[in-house]
């Protein structure tokens with residue numbers, strides 16, 4: 113049976129890489145992001161390289177209409193979505209007090225309310241069919257005091273842990289993926305040129321590796337996936353370290 117995956121943030125970075133790797137595995141895809149032209153071009157590329165069916169759903173998840181369109185697609189019983197990947201996201205400078213409060217509100221909404229509503233919509237059909245997979249692309253920052261970014265990612269991990277244990281016996285797995293620094297457009301969109309993050313080269317990951325490792329963890333039903341040995345060690349140490357020390361270390365970068 114062909115499975116369908118709906119991916120938010122599918123036009124670039126991790127979301128696009130999930131689309132590539134799932135296409136190779138034979139999934140039908142529903143690609144969600146704002147940039148319609150870019151999504152169409154990407155869909156054509158995926159189809160040329162063998163994807164079975166690619167649907168483009170251009171939507172701004174920060175707008176009520178865009179969010180409703182994606183909720184609507186997840187709620188269609190005739191075209192069920194077997195896998196939901198919440199990857200849409202963006203970063204803000206760490207100086208919370210200097211950020212525009214409306215940007216902060218958008219950031220909170222896109223990383224918390226949006227995945228919560230999309231999960232709620234997807235779960236209805238998944239629980240009825242007793243089968244489904246949800247991935248929330250959180251971050252290794254979830255265990256670090258790191259402005260509002262660490263806080264929203266921590267929400268994603270905590271809620272995924274709860275939902276994973278709650279719904280596993282009903283056939284639905286929920287996994288929070290916690291990548292470290294990964295080469296995507298994320299830092300560029302924050303206005304940072306290559307190298308400006310101030311992070312050692314050894315700490316950068318490539319999207320294909322993050323996606324491949326996380327899909328392995330998802331297949332094993334893991335609640336949290338931290339790709340790469342290096343970040344597994346950092347993540348574990350950060351969970352145990354005193355908050356003050358972690359706040360100092362996490363102040364590095366943007």
Ligand code: NAP
Nearest residue numbers: 121123124125126145146147173200201293294296297298
């Ligand atoms: P990216 O390359 O900048 O991709 C972000 C994606 O989100 C794009 O497809 C963008 O497409 C989409 N998007 C942004 N705002 C949206 C909106 N309002 N509505 C719909 N789509 C929207 O960044 P990425 O690194 O792949 O980020 C994916 C996720 O990974 C994020 O949640 C991020 O926090 C997380 N993450 C990233 C890293 C890293 O170092 N890169 C590390 C840990 C976690 P459009 O502009 O076309 O809408």
